Amino acid sequence: MIENQTSPAPQAGPLAGMTSALKRLKDRAARFRLAGPASRVEFDADIGLLRLLETANEAIVRRAVRMDPDYLDFEADGRVLWHLCLSHADVLEAALLHRIQAETIVLALREAQAGGDEAPQLLAIATEEAELARKLVETARARNTPLFWTPRQHELKAGWLQLEELSKEVRNWDRQEAQVLLEWLLEMAALCRIVEGSVHDYVDLADLPSVELPADCTGEEIYALDLEGNVIVGCPLDRKEARVVPLAACYWAFPGRHWTS
Incomplete structure (x- = not known):
């Protein structure tokens, strides 16, 4: 037996x-x-x-x-x-x-x-x-x-399909909640580690959907602004660094403004 x-x-x-x-x-x-x-x-x-x-x-x-x-x-x-x-x-x-x-x-x-x-x-x-x-x-x-x-074939097929779906979600983001966009990007990064690919093959991080930044904002390290005034800052593919904060809190993005000694 x-x-x-x-x-x-x-x-x-x-x-x-x-x-x-x-x-x-x-x-x-x-x-x-x-x-x-x-x-x-x-x-x-x-x-x-x-x-x-x-x-x-x-x-x-x-x-x-x-x-x-x-x-x-x-x-x-x-x-x-x-x-x-x-x-x-x-x-x-x-x-x-x-x-x-x-x-x-x-x-x-x-x-x-x-x-x-x-x-x-x-x-x-x-x-x-x-x-x-x-x-x-x-x-x-x-x-x-x-x-x-094989399990690996299942993994690759599922990963590629999900990455395609997530890339569509990112490109069609409605600019309502930056946190939602960030979670999609982090999920894509996790999947790319599994399928041994790159998020850059699916979306252009330098050209994410975004509300237009104010004219006096440098936009450094800011990846997307939503309609509520929140932005993704830090590296959007690293869960430890990426975060969503109010644009007004990014004093470093406004030369000469919000500066405290």
């Missing part, structure tokens, strides 16, 4: 209810091999096996990425698992019936597709159930089986 000690067993409940669902999967797979792939909407979304593996896969990816998991899109991996459930339900069912955790199954499938030297989950399964491990490898590498996305 192989168990993943790092996570609870989502499939620990009775498997009897899943058996009929798996039978339907197998019957559909036989039909779809002849008729060609069906669209996702034709598939019963509440099939227990598919949901079990999808949940396990999401948990694996969420733990591996450094960004807000809400940014992630698991549609690509969902197509992989849907295909596997349709075409190889018997192997997946056998793994569950051997009390192998869902995350262990997904990790083993990922390892088989990666084909690298390190495959701890596959080795652990093979220690107890060598034939099952062999079948999982065949399942993962079967012809026309789509590939899982």
Whole structure:
């Protein structure tokens, strides 16, 4: 018996209810091999096996990425698992019936597709159930089986998409609250560290939307002025330095004014 000690067993409940669902999967797979792939909407979304593996896969990816998991899109991996459930339900069912955790199954499938030297989950399964491990490898590498996305691919795709959205927000800022603009810029900076990019590739910090500064203001270190008279000062990409203050408090921006000895 192989168990993943790092996570609870989502499939620990009775498997009897899943058996009929798996039978339907197998019957559909036989039909779809002849008729060609069906669209996702034709598939019963509440099939227990598919949901079990999808949940396990999401948990694996969420733990591996450094960004807000809400940014992630698991549609690509969902197509992989849907295909596997349709075409190889018997192997997946056998793994569950051997009390192998869902995350262990997904990790083993990922390892088989990666084909690298390190495959701890596959080795652990093979220690107890060598034939099952062999079948999982065949399942993962079967012809026309789509590939899982790596956590890094998920991270990069989500980061790039969110950066594009945030850059639109920055360019279309309504000049109402400087603090909102600053939070967008700080979020972009955090994402760029993850995707190894630069905020300057998305927005021009020297030309941010802003209310026009007073004529006698030098504007040094001032990045944007809102309609309430508040400005972003300091480095807008460094949370330690960036801040929002009233423009009137920036005595250094008005030569000869607000100067105290």
